[in-house]
Amino acid sequence: MQLMLHSHPRIAVPPETRFLLRAYREREYFGDLRVPENRRSLAEWIVGRKKTRFRDLGLAPREIVDEIVAGPPTLGSALGIVFRAYARRFGKPRWGDKRPAYYQNINAIMRLFPDAQIVQLIRDGRDCVGSLKQMPWYRHNSYHAISTWAEAIDYGRSAAARLGPDTFYQVRYESLIADPQRELTALCDFLGEKFDPAMCEPREVADVAVPKRKTWHENTHGAVTQSTAGTWEKRLAPWELQLCESALGSRLRDNGYELSGAESPPVKHWLRYTGTATKRRYRNRKRSTQDMLRRMREPDDQLPCRLPEQQRPGTSEHA
Template sequence: MVTSAPASVRPVFVLGCPRSGTTLLQLLPHAHPRIALPPDNRFVLLGTPLRAYAERHGKVRWGDKRPAYALHVSGILRLFPDAQLVCRVRDGRRCVASLLWMPGGTAAWHELRFEDLVADAELRLRELCGYLDAEYAPEMTEPHRMAGAAVTARKTGHRRTHGTLGASRAGSRQLRLTPDQTWLCEAVLGRRLERHGYELSGALRPDPPNRSTTARCPPSDAPLTPSDGPPTAWHRVREPGPVAAGW
């Protein structure tokens, strides 16, 4: 028989599409005096080391951040029935642009749009704390103070986590997409973008000579495989650490 843990110590899992801002969202709860979310690690869904990390930081609630958890929500809830999931939602076109420019639900579910967070951090963080049954802590609006310890130096693509929150962060990447890239993103992600409140640009379909690469794109719900691109592109969207979750 599964016994529910008190709400104040329920584990927290942050998930979402790669490059959607999950690392920033890891820092925000980690800045709370009662919640600890570690940097990237190989302890996939292993509660004991994650609890130890929280205890080392003098905190009572533990959790983890991993974009790939979005593919295993049912497994997380089987292992941790009292878990709370925080899903990062971001304009898919900006996620694609961020990947291209990289160097080299239910009662257990809370969605948080990147653009809403950076536009009014305190409001959105108060909503997040309400969902997590945690008292709002003002230091959560200053995640850059935790970045030095919680974001590993090798993650050069996350340098902006060391800066302050601000609305200017929301749209900086989208401008780096070409019109053809924008059309492709909207052709694949259009319905999902609109469902989450993102306006489509109306980018024109590219001329045939520019569509040679788009013909090989998988359907929007098809998983990416190593054969869909060079190894560097494949590994960019996979989380480090080959350890199986084991459910």
């Protein structure tokens, strides 16, 4: 999806940047952004912090720092300046960002970019669990992976009801790879853009928009294929399939996925899953409550992006 959108002549979507959420959570550290030196500290943090992926954007750090210092005094503006510069690198007026963890932070994204359009890509939860098991960077177990998919579906359902069809859009992965032109045409209608056939050939931009170190994304360098659907049949152990279908059954069915009819999982696996899911819910609620308390004592005008360009046709500019 990232590459398909990046293939559009008007939209740029970079590799995962990993500085947006951290900047939001640590915003108090940078102080009042109406002070130029505070904006400079924020800018230096964005371009210089080792754990972010700024270097993957191919941008000049000093130029970005100067642009942020000269820009509007809000966190959303500072972050938007980075993405705008990335889009400018390709001569495009619109930009987006992709990261799986955004599903838990849609409220934060909307505070930073009130006119954003959110696109959620939904894949068969069993395939998601099987895929995560293959990832060299994934450090959790299958209980966490199953909980992650359940959360993503629940957060997405809530966001769809809250934000409405002009702001929130869902795409089914299996439908996308089966008929890219149909699904991307519908997505472009949502974005207010005209479909471009180049979007169906994302491999053409993979060398530019996928860092070489991400070897687990090697499939992005090939043609769109349906071979990645249904891989759970080979990747999941019997108990993992049983647990997936027991824990995710109604969510799978609601999103058009047929169940295999697997038996109930052994009690020990069900207990470990429910324990993991409960702990995750507690952490999510704690983080949400802490953020709510922080927002009660900060000015409302310190967050929203104030960049003057308009990207969303008729309103503003964030894909």
